[in-house]
Every structure is written in C-alpha cells, then in structure tokens.
Amino acid sequence: PHQIEVTIDGKHVVNFNLAPPNAETDQGSAYNLGPDELQTRVGVKAGPAVVTAAFIRKTDALAESIRQPFARPHGEGDYLMYQPHLGTITISGPHNVSGAGDTPSRRRIFTCRPSSLAEERPCARTIISTLAERAYRRPVDEADVTELFTFYQQARDSGSFELGIERAILALLVSPDFLFRVVSDPPDATPGNPYRLNDIELASRISFFLWSSIPDETLLDAAVQGQLQDPDAVEYQVRRMLADPRSEALAKNFAGQWLRLRNISGTLPSDVIFPNFGESLRQDFVRETELFFDHIMRENGGVTDLLTADFTFLNERLAKHYGISNVYGDDFRRVTLPGNNRRGLLGQGSILTVTSYPDRTSPVGRGKWILENVLGTPPPPPPPNVPELEPTEDTGKVLAMRERMEQHRANPVCASCHRVMDPLGLALENFDAIGRWRPHMPGGGTIDASGAMPDGTTFDGPADLLALLAQEPTQFATVVTEKLLTYGLGRGMEYYDAPAVRQVIRTSAGDDYSLASLIVGIVQSTPFQMRLAKVETEITAQ
Secondary structure, X not given: OEEEEEEEOOEEEEEEEEOOOOOOOOOOOOOOOOHHHHOOOOOOXXXXXOEEEEEOOOOOOOOOOOOOXXXXXXXXXOOOEEXXXXXXXXXXXOOOOOOOOOOHHHHHHOOOOOOOHHHHHHHHHHHHHHHHHHHHOOOOOHHHHHHHHHHHHHHHHHOOHHHHHHHHHHHHHOOHHHHOOXXXXXXXXXXXXXXXXXXXXXXXXXXXXXXXXXXXXXXXXXXXXXXXHOHHHHHHHHHHHHHOHHHHHHHHHHHHHXXXXXHHHHOOOOOOOOOOOOHHHHHHHHHHHHHHHHHHHHOOOEOXXXXXXXXXEEOHHXXXXXXXXXOOOOOOEEEEOOOOOOOOHHHOHHHHHHOOOOOOOOHHHHHHHHHHHHHOOOOOOOOOOOOOOOOEOOOOOEOOHHHHHHHHHOXXXXXXXXXXXXXXXXOOOOEOOOOOEOOEOOOOOEXXXXXXXOOOXXXXXXXHHHHHHOOOHHHHHHHHHHHHHHHHHOOOOOHHHHHHHHHHHHHHHHHOOEHHHXXXXXXXXXXXXXXXXXXXXXXXXX
C-alpha cells in the first residue's frame, strides 16, 4: 500500500491510504480511485496558503529502472500495472463560511475601520475614493465618489458597513471607466491631426504595456504632478517598472504574442511517435522561454542575446528532454548550455514544437518563423491548391526531409519563396518535432543541415545559422522594436511609424540594443505618446 500525505502550510492534514489492485480480480484497474475516495474537508483561515500532496517514501532505495516510453515507473508481474502518481489537486470552497477573516486583499481595501456610527460615512468615502482612483487610473472628482457612495448607502441602510463597501466595489467593477481605457479627444483637437496624450493617459498606456495592469501609486503620482512631460522622468519610471516583478507580464504576454507561445497549447504531437510528450512538458517549454526573455530584459541584455545566449532556464524534466545532466527537481534555474547548437530561442522546445507538425518537423514552418521574427522579411501567402509533401517516391523509397523539400521546390510557383525559407528551416533539422537533438534521421540516414542565407552566405547546422543571424544586430533590433511597438499600441505598423522606429534604434545602439533601452525608446516615441484626433463623418440613409 501507498500513502499520500496532505499538508497546509507545512502542517499535517490527512493521509490517504492506497491499496494496490488485486491481480486476479482487478487486473488493469491500476489504482483507479474515484474522487470521493481521495477527498477531505478541513477548516482553514482566509488568506494565502500552501497546499501540498505527496507520497510518503517507503524506502530510500532508488527505483531500478524507469522504462520508456513512460515517464514514470511501473511494477513487475504478469500484467502491466502503473505505480500510483499524482495527476491533479482540486481545491474547492469556501464551505460553511463563518466571519470575514483577514486577507491581504481585505487589508488593501479597508484602509480605515470606523469605531462608531459617526465615523462610517467619512471612512466609506475614503475607501471608495482610494479604490476608484486606482481602478479608474486617474484622480477622481466629487461626482465619481458620490455616484459610488450612493450604492454604499443603499446597502448600508439595509445591512452592515462591510456590505455597503461590497456593493460600492461591485458598482465600481462594472463601471465603463474601469472596464475600458477611455481616451477622449480634447475639445481643441483638430480632427485628423495628432495631439499628445495627457500624463494620466500616458501613465495608463505605459502601465498596460509593461505590466498588463493599472498604474501603481508612484506612476500615477508622477502623472498627476506632470512629471511625464520630461523624457528623463519617463525613462526613470520605465526602468523602475521593468525591475518590478510585475513586468513579468511583458515576458508572458508579449513573448506569447510575438513568439507564438500561445499556439503551443493547440499543438498535439503524435502520442505514437512521441509518447513522452505531455502537458507538463508543454508547460515547461513555455516557462523556459518566458524566464529566458524576462531575464534578458531585466539584466539589460542585448537583443542578440535572444539568439546567441549560452544559457537557458531548465528544471529536471526539461533538462532530461534536452539531454542535459545534473539538473534535479521541479524548480527552474539558470543552466549553462553545453555546446553551441541549442543556444538562444531557436534551440528552445517551445519554438521548435510550435513550428512543427504533429508527426514530423516542418522546415517551411521554421524557415518562415525565422523570416518573420528574426529577419523581418515575411514571405507572401502560399498560392491556392498547393499539394502536400509526398513522403515516398514512386519506387516506395522513404524520402529524407531535404529530398522531399527539393521535390516540392520543383514546382516553379513554389520555388521563389521556398528557396529562401527551406534552407533556414533545414538548418534546424537536427531538432525533432518536440525539440530533442537527433544526430540521425529516424530511419538511420544522416541529417544534412547545410544551406545558404538569401545573400548566398553558406552555413552548416544551427550554430552556424545563429552566428550569421547575429551578425546584423540592427536588423534584428528593428524587428523586435516593431513587434514591441505593435504590442504597446495595439495596432499594426504603418509607414509613418518608420521614423520613430529608426530613432529608437539609433538611441539604443550605444547600449548594445538592449531590450530595456528599446522599451524606453518606444515609450518615449511619438507614436506611443501621441494620438490622432477622430475624423468626424456624416452618414446619410437613403
């Protein structure tokens, strides 16, 4: 039998006993237990808590083997029986609530506590005005507070002080001023002409760009005092916010959009060809790239570090997948990469998997990704009715990927784009469809990863390709700047944005095109700080 111990904040809660299935009557059931058999209810105080569930070790002896293709050990005998393992933990509740409790969120809301009936109204107005200023991302006036206070008073007349605050918060959370970033043209704006955002509007744009959230008090105070008119003050605020843990939102959301990390949730590698690929590994791929991008941004790394850095962030599961030893545990940590082939983004499982098919690699997909996201020269859409790759010749011989691509390029309609894309993707052919390194093809053939850049410069393998891509940092910095500006503005690039992009590149050149300097330049740029006044149109129904 096995035991699972559940703890909360390190304190024992319950042990679950798991008896193994009977080999004669339960063959194949393999510890299949219903949810009611592994369920308990316990009283806890409101607030953050760490809940853990783990098997109690029965022996210090190591398992003799972990067999592939399964990533967990299984028992011996006349029938296959998995050893039990934890899949998910579900926390539900609260049940039978008694009292309001004390949590960090409540302490932030209740900035004052009335000790008498006479103190309730002033305290309520203080709480409501403080919350409204943060939620509306601007100073609030008497009309804003009065409107919300009406909801407080209605609930207070029939209930308690806390019920009144709750009702006011509910009204605040459905207010358009909270739900939408409202930017109204000033009365003196000329339709079709640009005007500068006021400091309050600029603070909100900066905060949602860097944190995907509302401005903090420091940024809002700077905006109220008119400090954001000064470029040096803007740079100070941006670098302060990048150093804040909340800037991880930029790594998650921008990297997810630019590098297409969000698409990995829809990738379904063949469970026959890749039986070890699972949800945990999928999440590890994304986490590695997010931590990698975030680290380079925080440490003032240059954009070329995204392509050539000799380190990444791994846990034990991902390190084993990459064939890297001496990494243990579930926590991610910085790891120096052996060799040069897996450096930078192009050696990470997230990029390699999202640019592959479920059952094989895609040199076209990988080459297209490099053209779009590194070189900034996306190919045109493919023509209609393009045939699929043929896996075999008429003789029945299985074709190597390079041979299949050459066969595809024989079509003159396809050749113009594929002769540029395919060599870039084939340079990564040593990585399989889920990012593992392979010296040979599955059938035993040698992988030819040689090719040439669009200008004719030859390379052989991912290390050579990365070195060539990093030779022109200005080109890659321009691509990253355009992607960041697109993300920050919420719209695509236009021809009139080009001077601003060039200015950002010139300014950041002295800082080795660091990600942080590019971000500062974007926030200081004209497209980020200005807006076109709406053009009024007249529509007449016929």
